[in-house]
Amino acid sequence: MKKIVTIMLVIILTLSMTACGKKVDTKESNAPSGQSNEQTKDSGTEGEELEHVTIKLTYPGSPQKDEVMVEEAINEYLKDKINASIDLDPIEWSAYLEKTNLMMATGDELDMLFTASWYEYYTNVSKKAFVPLNDLIDTYAPKTKELLHPALFEGPKVNNELYALPTNKEIASARGLFFRKDLVDKYNFDISKIKSMDDFEPILEPMLEVIKENEPGIYPYYCNGMGLPQFNNLNDAVGSTLGVYNPRTGKIEYGEEQPEHMAMLKLAYKWNNKGYINEDAITAQESVPNMFATYMNYKPGKDAEMSTQLGVELIGIPIGKIKTTTEDVTGSMIAISRTSKNPERCMMFLELLNTDKFLNNLLNFGIEDVHYVKVKENVIDFPEGVTAQTSRYYPSSQWMFQNQFLNYLRVQEAEDKWEQFKAFNEAAEQSPLLGFSFDSSSVKSEIAACKNVGDEFSTSLAVGVMEPEEGVKKYLEKVKANGSEKIIAEKQRQVDEFLANKK
Template sequence: MKGRLRRKASLVLSMIAAVVVLLSACTSGSGGSMSSSEGASNRAKNSSSGSAAEVDRAAPGAIELDPYEISIYVPGATTEDIPVVEEAINAYLKDKINATVKLNFIDWNNYQNKTNLMITSGEKFDLFYMANWLGYPDAAVKGMLLPVDDLIEKYGQAIKPNLNMVYQTGAKVNGKLYGVPSNKEYASNQALLIRKDIMDKYGFNANEIQTYHDFGRWFKIIKENERELVPFAGINDMEWAILSKFEPIGNYFGVLDKEANDLKVIDMFQSPKYLEIVKQAREWYTAGYIVKDAATTQVTREELMKNGKVATMMNGAKPGIDKEKTIMTGRDLVQIDFSKPYTSTGDVTGALLTIPNTSADPERVMMFLNLLYSDKYLLNLIDWGVEGKHYVKVSDNVIDFPQGVDATTVGYSAQGDQWIFGNQFNSYLFKSEDPDKWKKLISFNESAIISKALGFSFDPTPVQNEISACLTTMNQYFIGLSSGSLDPDKYVPELVKKLKANGLDKIIAEKQRQLNVWVAHGK
């Protein structure tokens, strides 16, 4: 989220596990995996005489390029008007870089597995969404992603001036960039999103809220008076409470305490703060404040909110997240922050567009990325669709749905995930959003506490077996504990015992060692 840990937190565990499998496949030399040198060789074979790689790009607009289709994969729902938007984008790109695009949206539940399979099988594609919590540093180290520093220098001249230095330093792996971060918030905090009609009906006051514990008073009132509403989604929502207290280092097997803001790697599962969070979840679950099947359902928080099943949900936050989720769910939501802005490596690498080592023309892909940072028309085509069909202009930078269309019936949008693409400060605002949203986002970034470990990326290779074993164990407990369906007094000690037997202490020691080396070498 941002850095997006900022999105689909309930998928983090399965995605981390999939990354471990992916890395094993990519280092074994089997299964059709492709090394960085092999990828370069294949690109040389596949590129035609008119490819971007073979021409002087000092003046790219002056030289004829052969047509090229850029195949893009991002998470999101497939909507009926994607071909309409592709057609508009392709007509526009022809005179720019003589390229077309193929937009492939994969639902969040399947995104990790699908892109993993594509990479390990050597499938040709050109651009895809990556993030720290999806294994960005590990994929970079293993040669699955192309370094982009030189490509940015040659073909991405508009990117660096529009990208804060926090991104340019914090998103590097071993001194190189392996993706282009989305230009948006590089800090995050956590918030409860509550339906405005419920808040107004019962006179809830945001000033009453000091910590996440205080939401329980509101949940009680909702439970007693709203028979058709569950007070709190709880579909791993409490992971946002966990993230308000801890900074994961690649995974939860060794974290930093945000409030201490030091460089001591600790065992989160034995921390009093973790135990406090899962005990709160258990209390709310047994009181009937949380969806009963929160630990197992495949329905998202947003879908429950859209369908009128829940009154509140937690989310990673920034200024205006309530209005973004209002557009997504069709429910007027209010944002109640319960933590302070914080910037970590996970935040600045929460949304990157990366080029896999199977791309046949990474130079052309970088030209496209350059346009996403400099060309407002193109960015908003991808973000919102075709003007007049998917949105109408209210003013120069403000839009609304066309008459008779709403969030549930519009034929295309980036499904609330516009933050994935390019320079978001060029994206239109909906009329329901704060007109000063982008100014407030800049202030939000500038106010953030900066992690002392910003820019550090953990290499899991020395303890990969231990991580795999611990993931298997954690998957049995984590979601049940964070949703309140498992009793922490019984199951947290059981979890800790099994994690230690699987090598948790060794993982923590290795993280501390690497972090100490990183500090000693001047970060």
């Protein structure tokens, strides 16, 4: 009788242990037929016992009609990888910051979320909203750590700790002008002569006048909340709100006081009064096809990407220098929220996004033969009769979702696009402040007050709605009354300390 009881207890205990966990063997590929094992290599979790969890990926963008279908395909694939399901949670760009900030402030459960230096990354780090990632990366994303360029891995660190994982893409930036090719060809414009912002008034402006006079319904120069001053890339951003580093003087300065910046503001004001700029420039969020010229950050292949998205062919040209700054390497990242119950599983997922070609492209482009068709092994197109505008799954967010070098190429894109990216990175001039991050903790209240002032003035000045000299004068008076001098002094102190330690 004792032997029978013992045997029964062993059986019960064995069954109990089997039910409690799932053994994850990531060496077995369960990609659809036709996918190679190389595309589904393990994420470093072989042999671990993992309970099933659902983790949410929150990012700015429009919800897709076939989002649930793609989620189901991703989750079926992840089951034998990390035994997790993904809940895709896109939030419209216009509402993203407000909603995610509110969720973090109220302690709502978040898992992974998009962040960037221009999207309050450092502010949220100071609020302790994100999980420190150094140990998580070492344990659950060793392959990602190997493949990231050192600048990408070091740039976002705060006090030697990483709080978000950057997208593996270009590590440099240039300002760019983008034109509709059909209109450039129609009027035989020579856009190659536009090399710097000094060429805008004598060369670009006459083109805008031709478009205004001859192309009704076309915006000569389209602004979507940014405007012309973005071309003043002589300075390096230092944190958010105000105060830029001028490498020519070694000082933190008000960018608005610099002659190059004022020249752009005056030109924007002139163009607005001439009717070259769209009337909704302050509130517009995205580019539109019925434009002649617009500003965007430049990188190789950007014109082809935007041509697909807008449905019209664009030509892009870089303006000014190619630079690598901390802002560039922190321009697209995914953080893990402090409220996440599964930070380890989040990092396992990010490791897969960086190393698993099938998963990366499934998230970015959807399901083969449903949302895209393969033209070549690494080149895809929309199915017959489908465009970017009619596709049921085309988030166009490849630059957000980790390793871009795994992405398929669209038929419109150069097949050597990723080689062009590498050459672009190598040609960049490195900022003296690369790796610097501003600790805003001692001036948080001043930054908040000055940000409110900036919201009142910056966009109106940038798109030429506000008279620049009077507008800048009022802006500077208001920010100085709200503690900007204290912010400038603190930024200067930290920059001087950083540069002294770097020598």
